Amino acid sequence: MQLKMNYYLTQMVKSYQSLTRETAKHIKLIMADVDGTLNTGGDQVSPSVSDAIYQLQKSDIAVGLVSGRTDPMLQSMAMSLKIGGPLIAENGAVARLTPHGNLVDLGYSRQPALKGLEKLKACYPGRIWEREDNQERMIDLVFRADGITPEKIKRCVGDVQVLDSTYILHLMQKGIDKGKTLKRLLGQMDGATIRPDEVLVIGDSMTDLSLFKLFPESVLVPNPNIPETDREILRDAARYISDYEAGEGFSEVALHIIHART
Ligand SMILES: [Mg+2]
Structure with a gap:
């Protein structure tokens, strides 16, 4: 086998x-x-x-x-x-x-990522670090969450897509x-x-x-x-x-x- x-x-x-x-x-x-x-x-x-x-x-x-x-x-x-x-x-x-x-x-929206980021900051106060280029981002938002597992992040943000590029974590509208x-x-x-x-x-x-x-x-x-x-x-x-x-x-x-x- x-x-x-x-x-x-x-x-x-x-x-x-x-x-x-x-x-x-x-x-x-x-x-x-x-x-x-x-x-x-x-x-x-x-x-x-x-x-x-x-x-x-x-x-x-x-x-x-x-x-x-x-x-x-x-x-x-x-x-x-x-x-x-x-x-x-x-x-x-x-x-x-x-x-x-x-x-x-x-036709995509930034709102789901913004809401997801707010939720994350509420779940893990002081442990979510937004990157500077979020100001230039139209839909997807990037952040670091050192020591928080991807599973915990996904559970906290709910109906928002979480992606890991190995360089940074991304939050984005689903689909x-x-x-x-x-x-x-x-x-x-x-x-x-x-x-x-x-x-x-x-x-x-x-x-x-x-x-x-x-x-x-x-x-x-x-x-x-x-x-x-x-x-x-x-x-x-x-x-x-x-x-x-x-x-x-x-x-x-x-x-x-x-x-x-x-
Ligand atoms: Mg790559």
Whole structure:
């Protein structure tokens, strides 16, 4: 029985190197998470990531960002990396079809997150730390709650979504996720219809699970900070996995796709 279980575990996710030439040729858009995928935090990416993005776009693959970061943070990153694809900020709550395009009206509200945060502060006085960028956040709110388990947080906030990116905790209206928003954007692209199987999504944490579930070509970048139970869920949902972690993991997958297309 044990052997069989192990067999299934190894079948869950394949090396990115098994992504075929045919699949590589079909890809029109790569949507990348930022923290834990393109870098390990901060505003910079390594020269190899920046070069990989340049090479992808030169090979006619658009690159977009799909992150828990704020829209202004993603816009500035897109500008410095010269990215032309969609931007999805705040874990799917805020989006633009292009970095210079208008915000898409997704119809989401900030009220559930605000109410959840009030409840949390009442449940755990003096133990909830809001991050400064909440002022810039339109829908999703971020906080730290050191020493309080995710289960306790979820019980206290009630009908509000709690997400852990391993960098920060997020509170957001239920029903919003990165995958659903990306699907909505694909339906709104004028002139250049892109099917879900023509998109490659790449991410590292539970905030990317909806991308892995809704898009067949998905890559998990290993993140050592993810709890083992979540790692299993992610490995089960993603089609491919990179060898390296954040940054280098993205670059090796990008280069494999570029080479497979030629
Ligand atoms: Mg991440």
